[in-house]
Amino acid sequence: MKHSLFAIALLLAASRPATAQEMADRIVINGYSNFEFSKQLSKDGLGDKNGSFDADQFDLVFNITVSERVRVAADLSWEHGTATEDGRGNQALEYGFVEYALSDKLKLRFGKMFTPFGVFNEIHTAKPAFLTVKEAASLNKNDRIVDGGYLFYPRWGAGIAAHGDGVLGGKDISYDVLVANGEQEEANPFEEDENTSKSLTARVRVDATENIRVGYSFYRDRLSSATFTTLQSHGFEAELNFTSVRVLGEVAFGSLGHRFGKAQRQVGWYIQPSYHLKNGWTPYLRFEKINPDRDISGMGGRDFIVGVNIELSKNFQLKIENNDFRGGAKSSLAKFKGKGYHELKAALVLGF
Amino acid sequence: MGPRTFRLLSWAFALLVGLAVAAPYTMAQGVDRSLRVVVNKENKLASLSTDDLNRIFLGKKTLWDSGVRIVPAMPEEESPAGETFLSGTLKKSVSQFRAYWKRLLFSGGGAVPKVFRNSSQLIDFVARNPGAIAVVETGGDEDRVRVIEISD
Numbered sequence: 001m002k003h004s005l006f007a008i009a010l011l012l013a014a015s016r017p018a019t020a021q022e023m024a025d026r027i028v029i030n031g032y033s034n035f036e037f038s039k040q041l042s043k044d045g046l047g048d049k050n051g052s053f054d055a056d057q058f059d060l061v062f063n064i065t066v067s068e069r070v071r072v073a074a075d076l077s078w079e080h081g082t083a084t085e086d087g088r089g090n091q092a093l094e095y096g097f098v099e100y101a102l103s104d105k106l107k108l109r110f111g112k113m114f115t116p117f118g119v120f121n122e123i124h125t126a127k128p129a130f131l132t133v134k135e136a137a138s139l140n141k142n143d144r145i146v147d148g149g150y151l152f153y154p155r156w157g158a159g160i161a162a163h164g165d166g167v168l169g170g171k172d173i174s175y176d177v178l179v180a181n182g183e184q185e186e187a188n189p190f191e192e193d194e195n196t197s198k199s200l201t202a203r204v205r206v207d208a209t210e211n212i213r214v215g216y217s218f219y220r221d222r223l224s225s226a227t228f229t230t231l232q233s234h235g236f237e238a239e240l241n242f243t244s245v246r247v248l249g250e251v252a253f254g255s256l257g258h259r260f261g262k263a264q265r266q267v268g269w270y271i272q273p274s275y276h277l278k279n280g281w282t283p284y285l286r287f288e289k290i291n292p293d294r295d296i297s298g299m300g301g302r303d304f305i306v307g308v309n310i311e312l313s314k315n316f317q318l319k320i321e322n323n324d325f326r327g328g329a330k331s332s333l334a335k336f337k338g339k340g341y342h343e344l345k346a347a348l349v350l351g352f
Numbered sequence: 353m354g355p356r357t358f359r360l361l362s363w364a365f366a367l368l369v370g371l372a373v374a375a376p377y378t379m380a381q382g383v384d385r386s387l388r389v390v391v392n393k394e395n396k397l398a399s400l401s402t403d404d405l406n407r408i409f410l411g412k413k414t415l416w417d418s419g420v421r422i423v424p425a426m427p428e429e430e431s432p433a434g435e436t437f438l439s440g441t442l443k444k445s446v447s448q449f450r451a452y453w454k455r456l457l458f459s460g461g462g463a464v465p466k467v468f469r470n471s472s473q474l475i476d477f478v479a480r481n482p483g484a485i486a487v488v489e490t491g492g493d494e495d496r497v498r499v500i501e502i503s504d
Contacts (some may be wrong), residue, residue: 025481028463063463068483073460095460101421104413114459126458129451154436165412167403207490210443212369243445278449314430315450351454 028063034127036347041322045341046076046332055081057125059094070200071099077125094125112190116161116176116203117153117217118235118250124155128351131274131284131309133319138268138288138303139235141253145325146301147268147332149292152233152254153219154183157199158190172207182221197222213239229257248272265294280311301327357430358480383502384440387433390475390497399501405441408485410452411462416483424465425486428485437487
């Protein structure tokens, strides 16, 4: 008996490091943090007049291999220095889903996900994943530029998705389809649907060459609102990615159906060229425009960004940029007619 | 957006789509002679195409035909072996490779290939993981793993 216990103890002792190693191989934890500063440079404007530091984001990203075909992905986010006791900041599950891989061409996902529309939405919290301080507002947060617009799609969805990678006509393609509750007026959209209709998002991307990728996204939902009936958007993206020169561009068209009157047709677009220098400096420009109602002239606005992204060390970046906001005669920026306003934005970003 | 800008954007996108359809897709061919691709001894695979090797290290191919999950591993990106693999086979610079993976990782698309300091650590990792595949420098202790051929 004593010998058996000793043998079991030895076995357990021997197996402990192996289990820890196996766990380490199966559970991967990454994350990112973003610390920002913004200051309006013009005398008048809608920017940050005092100049503020923002402990913007601290996220942990989990990749857990449960079995050969099952994976869990989650992003836990603490935003603006979360302190729940004081009701400050925001704590969120940005996404948390289970993926069951039938094959590389068909992976089913269940849970809360970023809506797979265009380039920026799925990475809009992950600042290390793009060059600029903020994502393209024209497509993802147009109220940063003008009033009167709407989101082309809700940023998150709870539902069932399919993702796949494959080869078609000798070219690598990928697709995403998400069926979700859609945006809600009252209910928690990640828990309950206020109407019988589900939202549908679809995206397809083609790697045309080693350096060029193009894509198309679609979103449609019937809304439960007393004012609006449907939201439908189309998005087109293109990315040219050469060793030094990179150009990213997107355009999205939206149509928000009203119960009484015409649908509000919105368009947003941007183009973002950049040049990657060998010393880790990447100067960039982004010109973006949003017109919240194509049937009314002068409602639109734009942001012209000139900036530089400096890689201080591996995955640690400093971003500095000037945002030049200007708007049409009927936009929220009209009061700064002809001059707009300038705002400095800077960020220290770490991906780990 | 005026009708002129709209037309211009439409044409620009149509041009890119045209390029996408017409352009021949030429991925990298082969692996530099200074490198070997190794898999776990349980893996019966004899060879792998360069395109599939690329897809594995870009997170597009994640399952072996047997259904076992693929776990890619490689030398540190900025080491000579890492850079040789990235630029020679994946046709990506270190910054392009990192940018690509940051987007995929942080959007929930999968885990970044594991990175090790030397071939001995890479071989240890492959030897204990049935689904692992790694790029290692030629001349290491390859007895505990299987070297596979990379075909064009």
